[in-house]
Amino acid sequence: MKLLVFDVKSFFAHFRKHFSTTSSLSYSFPPRTTIAGMIAAILGYDRDSYYSIFSSDKCRIALQVKSPVRHITNTLNYLMTDKPLTLKKLMGAGGSMQVHVDTLVSGERELSQLSFRIFFNHEDEKLMNEVADRIRRHKFSYPPSLGTANNIASVEFVDVVDAEVYKPNDEVEVHTVIPISVIKKIYPQHERKIYIEDLVPADFSEDRKLRRKEDYVYEEKSKPIKVKVDCEVFSCTLNGDKVVGVFM
Amino acid sequence: MEEGLTNSEILLIYEAKMCNPNGDPDAENKPRIDPKTNINLVTDVRLKRFFRDYIVEKFGENYVYVTKIAGENVTAEERVKMLLRNLDEESLHKVLERCIDARLFGATMTIKEKPKSFIGPVQFTWGFSFHKVEVMDTSAITSVFSGAVEKYGTIGRDWRVYYSLIGFYGVVSGRRAKVTGMSQNDLKVFDNLIWKALEVQPTTRSKIGERPHLYMRIEYKDADTVLGDLRRFIVVNQKGEAIRDFKDLDINFNELVNNLERNKDVISKLYLRTSEELSFVEKPVKSCCPEKFSKLPHELTDAEIKAVIERT
Numbered sequence: 001m002k003l004l005v006f007d008v009k010s011f012f013a014h015f016r017k018h019f020s021t022t023s024s025l026s027y028s029f030p031p032r033t034t035i036a037g038m039i040a041a042i043l044g045y046d047r048d049s050y051y052s053i054f055s056s057d058k059c060r061i062a063l064q065v066k067s068p069v070r071h072i073t074n075t076l077n078y079l080m081t082d083k084p085l086t087l088k089k090l091m092g093a094g095g096s097m098q099v100h101v102d103t104l105v106s107g108e109r110e111l112s113q114l115s116f117r118i119f120f121n122h123e124d125e126k127l128m129n130e131v132a133d134r135i136r137r138h139k140f141s142y143p144p145s146l147g148t149a150n151n152i153a154s155v156e157f158v159d160v161v162d163a164e165v166y167k168p169n170d171e172v173e174v175h176t177v178i179p180i181s182v183i184k185k186i187y188p189q190h191e192r193k194i195y196i197e198d199l200v201p202a203d204f205s206e207d208r209k210l211r212r213k214e215d216y217v218y219e220e221k222s223k224p225i226k227v228k229v230d231c232e233v234f235s236c237t238l239n240g241d242k243v244v245g246v247f248m
Numbered sequence: 249m250e251e252g253l254t255n256s257e258i259l260l261i262y263e264a265k266m267c268n269p270n271g272d273p274d275a276e277n278k279p280r281i282d283p284k285t286n287i288n289l290v291t292d293v294r295l296k297r298f299f300r301d302y303i304v305e306k307f308g309e310n311y312v313y314v315t316k317i318a319g320e321n322v323t324a325e326e327r328v329k330m331l332l333r334n335l336d337e338e339s340l341h342k343v344l345e346r347c348i349d350a351r352l353f354g355a356t357m358t359i360k361e362k363p364k365s366f367i368g369p370v371q372f373t374w375g376f377s378f379h380k381v382e383v384m385d386t387s388a389i390t391s392v393f394s395g396a397v398e399k400y401g402t403i404g405r406d407w408r409v410y411y412s413l414i415g416f417y418g419v420v421s422g423r424r425a426k427v428t429g430m431s432q433n434d435l436k437v438f439d440n441l442i443w444k445a446l447e448v449q450p451t452t453r454s455k456i457g458e459r460p461h462l463y464m465r466i467e468y469k470d471a472d473t474v475l476g477d478l479r480r481f482i483v484v485n486q487k488g489e490a491i492r493d494f495k496d497l498d499i500n501f502n503e504l505v506n507n508l509e510r511n512k513d514v515i516s517k518l519y520l521r522t523s524e525e526l527s528f529v530e531k532p533v534k535s536c537c538p539e540k541f542s543k544l545p546h547e548l549t550d551a552e553i554k555a556v557i558e559r560t
Contacts, residue, residue: 011477012374044423072282075274076291098273103374110285110380113480139472143255143419149354149367150292150374152419154476 001165003236004120004132005158007066008038009113013104013146013153018201018210026102028069028195029177029218030146032202032248035061035118042134042155043127044141051204056212059122062176062234062245065218066115068107073100104146107220114146117158119176119234119245132160163236172233173224176245179214182231186217193220202248214248253425253432254471254516258372258418259464259478259504260295261526262446263494266384267457268408270294278407279383288377288412295372295416299438300349302445303557311557313347313355340364344429348557351430352438369424370438373477375416378484378499379491381409411491413461413499415479422471433556439465440545440553443521461494461526463544464533466508467517481507494525501529508536519544 008030015027015034030038036054045053053059078099106112122128134140136157146153171187177197186194194217203212219225224244235244270290271277280289300312344350344366354368386405420435446460464478481503488496508515518537521544522529534541548556 009476010373011376011479070284072284074280074289074291075272076293077273100274105282110282110287111376111378113477134472138475139470140474141423141472143371143421143474145371150371152371152373152417152474152477154480155474156476 001060001121001163001234002125002128003161003163003234004128004135005117005161005236005238006120006135007115007117007156007158008144008146008153009115009156010146010151010153011105011111011113013114013151014101015104015147017199019199023100024102026071026104026147027200028071028104028197029063029065029116029216031200032056032061032063033204034147035063035120035248038144038146038153039120039131041142042131042140042144048208051208052206053127054122056203056247058124059120060247061121062119062247064117064119064176064222064243064245065220066117066222067112068220069114070105070107071102072105073102075100113154116146119163132157159238161236161238163234165232165234167232168229171226171228172244173226174229174233174246175222175224175243177216177218177248178225178227178229178246179216179231179248181214182229182246183217183227184230185228187226187228189226192223192225194218194225195220216248253369253422253430253435254468255422255473256420256435256465256467257475257478258370258416258420258466259462260375260416260418260442260460261462262414262458262460264288264409264412264414265457265459265493266408266410267455268406269412269414269455269458271407276405276407279381279409279412281381281383281409286380286382288381288409288414290375290414290416292372292374292416295375295442296349296353298445298449299352299442302441302449303348305449307554307557311346311348313343313350345559348434348437351428351434354424354428366428367424369421369428369430370418370435371421372416372418375414376479377412377414378479378482379413379486379497381412382490384408384410411493411496413484413494413497415482417477417479419474420465431556436546436548437553437556439463439519440548443545459523460521461523462529463519463521465517465519465544466515467519468514469516470514473514475507475511478504478507499526501532505532505536508533512537512540515540517542521545 015030017025040050075098078097104114106114135155144153144155145151197216199213200216201210202214205211233244233246268279270280272280303312352368352370354366356365386407443460443463446458483500485498487498518541520533
């Protein structure tokens with residue numbers, strides 16, 4: 001299977017949890033639906049127009065958390081615009097609302113960037129080639145961002161590789177985030193910190209309704225996790241290193 | 249709306265000396281600081297506020313969608329008229345036509361009870377200091393804090409940082425400009441006034457001490473190019489024992505210049521403005537592509553700027 005591999009970096013990111021209300025909580029990595037949205041923006045597709053194009057049966061996405069992620073919370077004053085404003089509000093009484101925004105920064109060291117590696121395959125080869133070509137030349141229909149529009153991202157082309165896709169019988173060491181639903185067994189290893197991310201959207205239906213959600217595990221410092229899985233995995237070579245992944 | 253608005257990337261550097269660049273409303277208005285790294289943070293909203301406040305001060309609040317009072321656009325009377333009922337598509341168009349900040353930064357409004365968002369063509373990420381900052385010992389102050397008109401003041405604390413050299417990175421999307429109707433001239437006004445705003449806006453107690461050092465806008469030939477955060481090319485080292493002033497830092501722009509050199513074929517214009525201290529950046533930047541280089545500010549008279557803002 002042909003896989004396009006690229007890195008997405010930024011100093012700040014925010015991936016809103018779909019179930020949080022007043023506090024804006026963030027997932028620790030971009031959900032599959034966010035990555036699909038980012039690719040749609042690169043291609044210039046409009047909001048709400050691309051959910052079926054990037055559904056899991058046509059398009060496969062895997063994600064590697066390349067650098068440790070840290071959450072910081074900041075409070076912002078928001079203006080309420082969801083209800084008609086009253087004169088009282090306009091005069092400044094109860095007009096603004098404090099919102100706690102959970103923001104991601106790199107946990108590596110100060111002034112370093114968050115880094116996510118994305119593996120992308122689409123059954124439409126033309127679409128895939130266009131994404132690869134645009135990333136290679138840094139040409140994006142809309143500026144790509146990690147989550148909200150102000151978290152502008154730097155996108156770097158890595159490679160287009162031929163990956164072997166197979167169903168492993170034995171345990172494998174996986175570098176990407178892994179849906180818990182496919183894990184049969186995890187083998188804890190020395191100096192590996194495994195994190196869980198709950199209730200992450202994976203697929204939207206045409207009308208933006210959540211069709212599939214997953215819980216994922218990943219390793220803090222991008223080390224592989226030894227697991228037995230009940231699904232297909234891919235294996236490829238990047239800059240001489242073997243990478244094994246599971247699709248989101 | 250004219251054809252051919254292309255993408256740009258913006259780098260803005262300014263300093264905050266013995267002041268509070270951006271208070272955290274949930275923590276006694278302390279400067280926003282990442283507690284683990286001691287890096288000072290400034291939200292994109294704060295930066296845009298400089299620009300908006302300057303427009304309000306100079307031209308009145310009719311031209312700003314997000315005003316200081318809390319709400320929306322235009323005159324008080326019209327504001328209420330427009331906002332007590334739901335907006336329709338036409339008034340939405342009016343907002344964009346009238347408010348330069350809505351054209352630049354976008355807006356969210358309610359139309360027939362459905363929120364509608366325009367993502368602005370000009371987007372900034374959060375700013376951060378290029379070095380660790382130190383918070384000054386504070387003194388207690390008495391003041392009448394916002395929201396309450398009371399007889400007596402509240403006692404609060406006055407938090408400041410000793411010194412912070414802050415960098416912002418932004419992108420201008422040519423394609424999004426079409427949606428909000430941002431023109432080439434709107435952008436030129438922004439180039440000029442964001443600098444001006446940083447020079448003259450910090451006149452409230454906690455903001456005195458802010459000063460712009462560098463504004464660079466790299467304009468590309470098409471509406472597709474985005475090369476990524478320019479701050480990653482800037483290397484800042486501490487010279488003295490403590491950072492108290494611009495001269496305690498050593499700033500290196502070599503990587504940034506190399507990056508411009510590498511990408512000069514996709515660049516159509518290179519705009520730059522620097523402070524006295526950073527004027528040494530001009531020569532190497534200019535030598536990358538001398539024919540595309542122009543020094544800011546744009547030659548726009550106050551009357552011309554007014555005409556752009558008023559759309560006359």
